[in-house]
Amino acid sequence: MGSSSELAGELRVALAKSSRRIRSHRGAADLPDPQFNVLAILLREGPLTPGALADVEHVQPPTMTRTVNALVDLGFATKAAHPTDGRQVVVSLTDAGEAEVRETRRRRDAWLADRLRALTAQERETLAAAAALLRRIAAGEGERR
Template sequence: MTTRPALAGELRAAIMLAARRIRSQRGDVGLSDPQYTVLVWLTKRGPMTPGQLADLERIQPPSMTRTVNGLVELGLVAKDEHPTDGRQVVVSLTEAGKAEVRETRRRRDAWLTKQLSTMTPDERATLAEATELLRRIADS
């Protein structure tokens, strides 16, 4: 039987490799991970200030400002005046940004579906059970 520390190390490595492979499946723009993450936050939560995005990503506001400005240049987000604070802006997704999120998700799901199609029904059932366990770990 595998010890808990050994299992933890193997599981961590497998999760990291799987996540890296999934993240490699990108939309047409070829965004960096931080840029794509901003688009996902805006998809989930709607328009936000760069400061709010920086808080969510646990990075310094100047770093987020650079990321947002890059996304503006690509036409994936727009910056508008804050409704109550003239010193701030609000970042929102453009139609092109929404399309990039949809395409990246489609490619990632297609890649993972292809990998799952090579597995037996029992292996897919095991992964379905592991998905719930991994979700519990992530939510802790």
């Protein structure tokens, strides 16, 4: 591998393909990625307004409203009146929504663990080091200003 640009291209392609393969493993509801992402955000962050969810996901509010409504219809989320702003609602995860997130993550982890078992101990060590470096890159460490 020569330049940083060449490495960037190789990593981008490998990460994108890996991510697609991992995301293809879903829970029983077979939710589209945008719906699953909202459930995962609600599990991590707790109840949020549709506007806050739209901000986190970088989508327009009407798009998020449709996503939230679909999750409510499926029984994975609920909407309740905002405690201080009568014009807003707060979206919360239901037990079924939490179960769907946990099952999807379990299936994805199982698929990846199966692939990792086929590697040598040294290859797994290399991937562990790469994972740490990728987390640093994602966190913006070492960015040029």
